[in-house]
Amino acid sequence: xxxxxxxxxxxxxxxxxxxxxxxxxxxxxxxxxxxxxxxxxxxxxxxxxxxxxxxxxxxxxxxxxxxxxxxxxxxxxxxxxxxxxxxxxxxxxxxxxxxxxxxxxxxxxxxxxxxxxxxxxxxxxxxxxxxxxxxxxxxxxxxxxxxxxxxxxxxxxxxxxxxxxxxxxxxxxxxxxxxxxxxxxxxxxxxxxxx
Amino acid sequence: xxxxxxxxxxxxxxxxxxxxxxxxxxxxxxxxxxxxxxxxxxxxxxxxxxxxxxxxxxxxxxxxxxxxxxxxxxxxxxxxxxxxxxxxxxxxxxxxxxxxxxxxxxxxxxxxxxxxxxxxxxxxxxxxxxxxxxxxxxxxxxxxxxxxxxxxxxxxxxxxxxxxxxxxxxxxxxxxxxxxxxxxxxxxxxxxxxxxxxxxxxxxxxxxxxxxxxxxxxxxxxxxxxxxxxxxxxxxxxxxxxxxxxxxxxxxxxxxxxxxxxxxxxxxxxxxxxxxxxxxxxxxxxxxxxxxxxxxxxxxxxxxxxxxxxxxxxxxxxxxxxxxxxxxxxxxxxxxxxxxxxxxxxxxxxxxxxxxxxxxxxxxxxxxxxxxxxxxxxxxxxxxxxxxxxxxxxxxxxxxxxxxxxxxxxxxxxxxxxxxxxxxxxxxxxxxxxxxxxxxxxxxxxxxxxxxxxxxxxxxxxxxxxxxxxxxxxxxxxxxxxxxxxxxxxxxxxxxxxxxxxxxxxxxxxxxxxxxxxxxxxxxxxxxxxxxxxxxxxxxxxxxxxxxxxxxxxxxxxxxxxxxxxxxxxxxxxxxxxxxxxxxxxxxxxxxxxxxxxxxxxxxxxxxxxxxxxxx
Numbered sequence: 038x039x040x041x042x043x044x045x046x047x048x049x050x051x052x053x054x055x056x057x058x059x060x061x062x063x064x065x066x067x068x069x070x071x072x073x074x075x076x077x078x079x080x081x082x083x084x085x086x087x088x089x090x091x092x093x094x095x096x097x098x099x100x101x102x103x104x105x106x107x108x109x110x111x112x113x114x115x116x117x118x119x120x121x122x123x124x125x126x127x128x129x130x131x132x133x134x135x136x137x138x139x140x141x142x143x144x145x146x147x148x149x150x151x152x153x154x155x156x157x158x159x160x161x162x163x164x165x166x167x168x169x170x171x172x173x174x175x176x177x178x179x180x181x182x183x184x185x186x187x188x189x190x191x192x193x194x195x196x197x198x199x200x201x202x203x204x205x206x207x208x209x210x211x212x213x214x215x216x217x218x219x220x221x222x223x224x225x226x227x228x229x230x231x232x
Numbered sequence: 233x234x235x236x237x238x239x240x241x242x243x244x245x246x247x248x249x250x251x252x253x254x255x256x257x258x259x260x261x262x263x264x265x266x267x268x269x270x271x272x273x274x275x276x277x278x279x280x281x282x283x284x285x286x287x288x289x290x291x292x293x294x295x296x297x298x299x300x301x302x303x304x305x306x307x308x309x310x311x312x313x314x315x316x317x318x319x320x321x322x323x324x325x326x327x328x329x330x331x332x333x334x335x336x337x338x339x340x341x342x343x344x345x346x347x348x349x350x351x352x353x354x355x356x357x358x359x360x361x362x363x364x365x366x367x368x369x370x371x372x373x374x375x376x377x378x379x380x381x382x383x384x385x386x387x388x389x390x391x392x393x394x395x396x397x398x399x400x401x402x403x404x405x406x407x408x409x410x411x412x413x414x415x416x417x418x419x420x421x422x423x424x425x426x427x428x429x430x431x432x433x434x435x436x437x438x439x440x441x442x443x444x445x446x447x448x449x450x451x452x453x454x455x456x457x458x459x460x461x462x463x464x465x466x467x468x469x470x471x472x473x474x475x476x477x478x479x480x481x482x483x484x485x486x487x488x489x490x491x492x493x494x495x496x497x498x499x500x501x502x503x504x505x506x507x508x509x510x511x512x513x514x515x516x517x518x519x520x521x522x523x524x525x526x527x528x529x530x531x532x533x534x535x536x537x538x539x540x541x542x543x544x545x546x547x548x549x550x551x552x553x554x555x556x557x558x559x560x561x562x563x564x565x566x567x568x569x570x571x572x573x574x575x576x577x578x579x580x581x582x583x584x585x586x587x588x589x590x591x592x593x594x595x596x597x598x599x600x601x602x603x604x605x606x607x608x609x610x611x612x613x614x615x616x617x618x619x620x621x622x623x624x625x626x627x628x629x630x631x632x633x634x635x636x637x638x639x640x641x642x643x644x645x646x647x648x649x650x651x652x653x654x655x656x657x658x659x660x661x662x663x664x665x666x667x668x669x670x671x672x673x674x675x676x677x678x679x680x681x682x683x684x685x686x687x688x689x690x691x692x693x694x695x696x697x698x699x700x701x702x703x704x705x706x707x708x709x710x711x712x713x714x715x716x717x718x719x720x721x722x723x724x725x726x727x728x729x730x731x732x733x734x735x736x737x738x739x740x741x742x743x744x745x746x747x748x749x750x751x752x753x754x755x756x757x758x759x760x761x762x763x764x765x766x767x768x769x770x771x772x773x774x775x776x777x778x779x780x781x782x783x784x785x786x787x788x789x790x791x792x793x794x795x796x797x798x799x800x801x802x803x804x805x806x807x808x809x810x811x812x813x814x815x816x817x818x819x820x821x822x823x824x825x826x827x828x829x830x831x832x833x834x835x836x837x838x839x840x841x842x843x844x845x846x847x848x
Binding site for chain 2: 048049058061062065070071072073074075076082083084085094095096097098099100101102103104114115117118120121122123124125126127137138139140141142143144145146147148149153157161162180
């Protein structure tokens with residue numbers, strides 16, 4: 038398999054670290070060498086959390102600017118903020134539903150219009166998949182399953198050589214039983230949204 | 233069963249670097265583990281914490297890193313294999329015992345895990361702790377992959393017992409917090425009790441004894457040097473004339489750079505895995521075999537300087553460079569693109585890289601700094617203190633979640649350098665100026681190193697207020713217990729030490745214990761503290777809501793909402809508290825009922841009493 042560098046970015050609490058952990062496990066289960074990197078600590082304090090999965094013949098655990106094959110953004114402002122990881126040929130998969138930072142909430146900044154952000158992103162990379170991730174998570178029965186929606190979208194895009202069945206197998210064995218049904222449903226909704 | 237107790241040698245698992253170290257310790261038969269939590273090392277003791285509830289492994293969260301190392305030293309002197317973990321600044325705290333434990337040596341193998349943090353993701357500095365090996369004379373191993381995080385931990389214990397010296401395992405954030413495939417080895421049985429054998433003329437480091445011990449330490453260095461020359465992870469590969477030297481995570485960046493640039497046949501690659509003692513002869517042979525050398529090491533030019541010295545001693549004059557090539561500097565972490573560019577520049581090959589998208593036309597994006605959680609009691613305490621003391625008072629602060637109080641609009645932090653500095657610097661500032669001083673410190677930090685400063689304040693008659701923010705846990709690093717925590721909900725039996733008893737025991741006469749959600753009473757206590765002529769302590773007690781939820785101690789309360797008719801849009805709530813549960817919609821303030829925990833602080837701040845419990 039060719040080297041694939043996937044960067045995930047989200048707001049603390051949106052669950053991207055679980056998503057990249059599962060993706061890494063799925064890669065391993067498929068015999069694809071993979072490393073997963075994460076920045077811990079500020080997750081629950083509302084800051085930005087970035088993680089990455091690098092698959093194939095690569096041992097570096099982080100993705101330099103311009104080197105992401107895929108950027109998966111759980112929040113549109115953060116997708117835009119992290120866009121420097123991408124190059125012209127990158128695929129960007131982004132949630133369209135904002136989670137304004139508290140700096141905006143207290144009037145210390147203006148949240149750009151989502152349409153404007155999407156337009157900027159679309160001009161800079163060759164392929165964009167956008168979805169209303171939070172709505173899909175609600176539809177799946179659990180607002181917190183946004184990460185499964187986004188993971189589904191990544192698999193659905195075909196950008197990484199991991200099958201939906203294989204990914205769902207990992208979700209089934211590595212996530213809490215109580216959330217399994219909504220997780221799998223969220224995954225499928227994301228999968229369909231990307232195809 | 234904890235996943236790291238999986239008894240399947242040969243099985244491959246995706247493990248976090250820190251998990252790999254813990255597994256390595258189990259495969260080495262570790263009996264005893266101590267620590268003070270600190271990012272990026274905290275997940276190591278977290279594994280031991282849970283494993284110690286399933287096996288006879290002894291594990292404790294110690295009061296601070298100095299204590300952790302001393303407790304560990306006691307166990308190692310009894311012949312038990314011991315692991316002590318900490319972040320890089322933690323080794324500063326443990327440096328005193330470290331330096332002389334090197335003289336006294338250990339009986340059971342001891343591995344000290346030191347986690348550096350280039351780019352200071354979660355630290356107050358990015359010091360390069362490779363110097364500690366050189367300073368102490370202790371061997372230092374540096375893994376470069378998740379597999380090596382495990383394997384070199386096992387090797388470290390063996391090396392430690394062969395030399396009778398603690399061995400430092402040095403990691404960085406990008407190794408601790410990376411998940412990679414790890415092939416498991418065999419778990420090793422361990423003993424739970426050892427024996428301290430009396431040997432005062434080796435273990436009591438009075439000058440007459442230490443003079444002999446120092447000589448012995450230097451002899452051990454020679455023994456360690458021989459081992460380093462043959463160390464498997466000091467590996468040289470390739471037959472080219474272009475030498476590249478790398479350590480730690482940089483090994484991966486450099487390897488990938490060589491592959492990407494297609495120059496593998498031109499390169500001779502030296503991975504340094506045992507970085508102290510450096511394998512001198514191996515290095516000299518390497519230098520003789522290449523035409524120029526690029527050293528890829530984050531932070532300080534430690535290896536670069538040593539390689540140059542060895543070259544000089546051996547009449548070798550080839551170029552050896554690291555810092556200053558391309559973007560390679562002493563600041564912050566490296567990344568694959570930067571290393572590839574540096575390799576390309578240094579050896580004069582075209583660099584292949586994909587151009588990043590041009591972001592120059594982006595509008596200014598609003599920042600997303602971390603913030604205290606919705607309902608965090610620290611927010612309430614800061615509000616109360618600021619109401620009484622104002623914005624001109626000097627607020628030394630300390631290290632924990634509450635340090636986020638430096639951000640506007642809270643802006644209640646003026647000086648931090650290390651754990652415990654808030655108390656002692658408060659002594660200094662209040663003595664050296666006429667300004668009012670209120671120091672803030674957390675509960676875990678207070679035990680770590682705030683007590684000595686408080687005793688100083690009492691004994692030397694300093695006059696200021698210390699606020700101890702007691703949220704019942706060591707929050708920022710992941711809710712570990714500390715001496716005053718009720719650990720029962722976490723499933724362990726630990727004796728609680730009362731902060732109030734300690735404060736009074738230090739001789740403080742003016743002590744106020746407050747519940748920060750009750751703003752008026754808290755403000756009254758702060759006023760009384762301000763009036764007191766001497767050292768006054770306020771203990772602000774309220775359980776961290778995240779910790780309470782995780783340990784099922786959370787008392788559910790109705791979320792609050794803004795009554796838009798009563799609200800006159802003063803904005804005190806959002807401007808003074810900036811709780812993340814609040815948001816603006818069409819210029820009116822709303823509260824997100826999914827985030828609000830019902831602490832009612834904003835309700836007490838509102839001058840119109842317009843914030844009320846939500847009706848169903």
